[in-house]
Amino acid sequence: MRNTLIIAGRELRGYFATPVATVFIVIFLVLQGALTFNLGQFFDRGQADLNPFFTFIPWVFLLLIPAITMRLWAEERRLGTIELLLTLPITQGQAVVGKFLAAWAFCAIALALTFPFIIAVNILGSPDNGVIATGYLGSLLIAGAFLSVGAAMSAVTRNQVIAFVLAVAVCFVFAVASNAIVNDFLSKNTPALAAFTRRLAIVDRFTDFTRGIISLRDVIYFASFIGFFLFLNTVLVDQRKAD
Amino acid sequence: MASSQQADAPAPLIRIEGLTKRFGSFTAVDDVSFDVKRGEVLGFLGPNGAGKSTTMRMLAGFMIPTAGTARIDGHDVQADGVAARKVLGFLPEGAPTYPEMAVEAFLRFCAKIRGFSGSELTDRVDHALNLTTLRGVRLQPVETLSKGFKRRVGLAQALLHDPPVLVLDEPTDGLDPNQKHEVRGLIERMAPDKAIVISTHILEEVDAVCTRAIIIARGKVVADATPRELQGRHESGKLEEVFRGLTRDAA
Numbered sequence: 001m002r003n004t005l006i007i008a009g010r011e012l013r014g015y016f017a018t019p020v021a022t023v024f025i026v027i028f029l030v031l032q033g034a035l036t037f038n039l040g041q042f043f044d045r046g047q048a049d050l051n052p053f054f055t056f057i058p059w060v061f062l063l064l065i066p067a068i069t070m071r072l073w074a075e076e077r078r079l080g081t082i083e084l085l086l087t088l089p090i091t092q093g094q095a096v097v098g099k100f101l102a103a104w105a106f107c108a109i110a111l112a113l114t115f116p117f118i119i120a121v122n123i124l125g126s127p128d129n130g131v132i133a134t135g136y137l138g139s140l141l142i143a144g145a146f147l148s149v150g151a152a153m154s155a156v157t158r159n160q161v162i163a164f165v166l167a168v169a170v171c172f173v174f175a176v177a178s179n180a181i182v183n184d185f186l187s188k189n190t191p192a193l194a195a196f197t198r199r200l201a202i203v204d205r206f207t208d209f210t211r212g213i214i215s216l217r218d219v220i221y222f223a224s225f226i227g228f229f230l231f232l233n234t235v236l237v238d239q240r241k242a243d
Numbered sequence: 244m245a246s247s248q249q250a251d252a253p254a255p256l257i258r259i260e261g262l263t264k265r266f267g268s269f270t271a272v273d274d275v276s277f278d279v280k281r282g283e284v285l286g287f288l289g290p291n292g293a294g295k296s297t298t299m300r301m302l303a304g305f306m307i308p309t310a311g312t313a314r315i316d317g318h319d320v321q322a323d324g325v326a327a328r329k330v331l332g333f334l335p336e337g338a339p340t341y342p343e344m345a346v347e348a349f350l351r352f353c354a355k356i357r358g359f360s361g362s363e364l365t366d367r368v369d370h371a372l373n374l375t376t377l378r379g380v381r382l383q384p385v386e387t388l389s390k391g392f393k394r395r396v397g398l399a400q401a402l403l404h405d406p407p408v409l410v411l412d413e414p415t416d417g418l419d420p421n422q423k424h425e426v427r428g429l430i431e432r433m434a435p436d437k438a439i440v441i442s443t444h445i446l447e448e449v450d451a452v453c454t455r456a457i458i459i460a461r462g463k464v465v466a467d468a469t470p471r472e473l474q475g476r477h478e479s480g481k482l483e484e485v486f487r488g489l490t491r492d493a494a
Contacts, residue, residue: 006355010341017343017384080339084400087303087335088356089328242306 003090007098008105015106024068025110031060032114048125053117054135054210058203061107061139061146062175066167068106069150070160072099073237077158082241092241096234100144100151100226107143111136131212138209141222145202146171148229155236158243177201254317255280256408256438257302261311264297264462271297273462274311279438281407284430286453286470287442290490294462295442296336299412302440303333315408329357332406334414338397342386346377346396349385350403357404371399374429390417398426402433409439415448427452446482450474460490 015021032053036042040052076082085095121127150167157163178201186194198204202225205218255278264272272294279285289295300306302313304320304327313320318327340349350368359367372378375395380388385396394417401409414430415423423445430439430452443449449456450470458466458473466473466489470482477484 003356006352010344010352013348014341014343079342080335080337081341083300083303083305083335084333084339084397087305087328087331087333088353089325089358090356091325238307242300 003094004098004101007085007090007095008101011099011102012105015102020068020071021106024064024106025113028060028064028110029113031064032056035060036117048121048127050117050121050127050132050135051210053114054139054206057139058142058175058206061143062168062171065107065143065146066150066153066164066171068103069147069154069167070163071154072103072151073155073233074158074160074163077241078160086237086241092237093234096151096230096237100147100230100233103147103151104140104144107147108140111139111143128212131210134212134214135210137214138206141209141219142202142206145174145222145225145229148226148233149174152229152233152236155233155240174200174202176203178204256316257410257440258314259298259302259311260313262298262301262308262313263310264294264301264306265309270462272301272308275459275462275464276311277457277464277467279408279440281438282435283455284434284439284441284453286449286456287440287459288444288446288449288456288486289442289459293459293490295459296412297462298459299333299336299410299440299442302410303331303335304328305335329404330406330408332401332404332409332411334397334401334409334411336412338394340385340393340396340400343384345382345384346388346399347372347381349396350399353400354403359404367403371403374402375399376425391419391422394418395422395426407437409433409437409441411439411441413442413444415443415445423448446486450482458486458489465489 015024035056036053040055042052045052073082076085086092118129118132121132122129146167149170150163153166153170154160154163156166177197183194183198186197205221208215208218257277257279259278260276262272262275263270275294275298277285287295287298297306301308302315302320304313304324307321315327316330318324318330320327344352347368350371351364354364354367372381375398377392377395377399380392385393388396394414398411398414401411415426418426427448430441433439434452434454441448441453453470456466456468456470456473457464466476466485473485474480474482477488
């Protein structure tokens, strides 16, 4: 645990030592703001809640989170520092989880910086702050899920562009699995598969959170999703570290 | 302590047995076996692509061997990797370091991972900075340093915890003559209570610091002797001639 946190600490400082942090946070806030106010009609709806904000979160994350994760392992391999990191007396699992936790903490910081939205709705009306809190929890979980996918994809290749594209593609599959177009098609042709993909769909799980529901099933879903991809990440690092 | 046990039972600190690495049909390292005892400085020589770095990577537990085992102080580097890496100081090829980190911050990170904390951590880092004469640049990000300084940062990281086993892949590459001299002096001073493996292209270095030399060509050990014995194998008495004679046919 100690080693995991030391690695996470180094990684997190790394984000702020490079322009990655500034660029990511600024773009995230601008994008999230523009989408919420314009497409989401934050003011015109006349309702004091953050639903427009949360509607766009998965899609903004889908684009931006792979940009964080693409460098996680690909960069270590390009610089050769993976050889240094993995010959320190740590397990590969500690390195994988450490990197993941740092990226997750970074996303939490970016999310926390959207606090003006909360202040705004509280000034304009009297929103249900409990629902807002569960919405943020859901956002953090969806960030974690996408991060775990992206980190694993970054371990596949030393090319950051490939890591980015793979991560977006895999996250996209999980994001649209419950989409009407995909589901109608599957229901007509292979009903068994349709039920399966609905269970795997990430955005449906997230929607529960934005309605103020924290169900054990959803929490277990996110935990096993992240756990699975972190495990995959460890296996990939082990197999491909020296390639 | 491992060191006190070692004194009564002189088991080698490094034991490599039948180490083999294949990439597809290409055999990079072919059935390499050797031991390194405390007090030995082993010069690991060979032409480019002979399998030096691959062997060192397997010894450090970074690369998984196709066959064979490597043990450091009795710990198998694959099965018991964390224990093996605790007693190992490893300088990877090219001395990679995190470019955005300052020298001291980087060394503090390594020291923390190595289990040091508080004043001991500070002492260790200070000591390593002094040994490698990096004190003057300790607050500079690694990416702003010249090649020789980067190499010394990698070296400082390997020496931080005063490990009984040192595996250094080209420790003097990119250093100027003065720095080379300093690093050689450093290795000589540490030699009596450590097992050290260094790979190098500089044959005079072998003569200067190594108690033993292994020449590897096409993944196979072609010579394993003291530098003096090797010199005796050619009428000119030059290590360079011996090296060329042994590795030219293989290349």
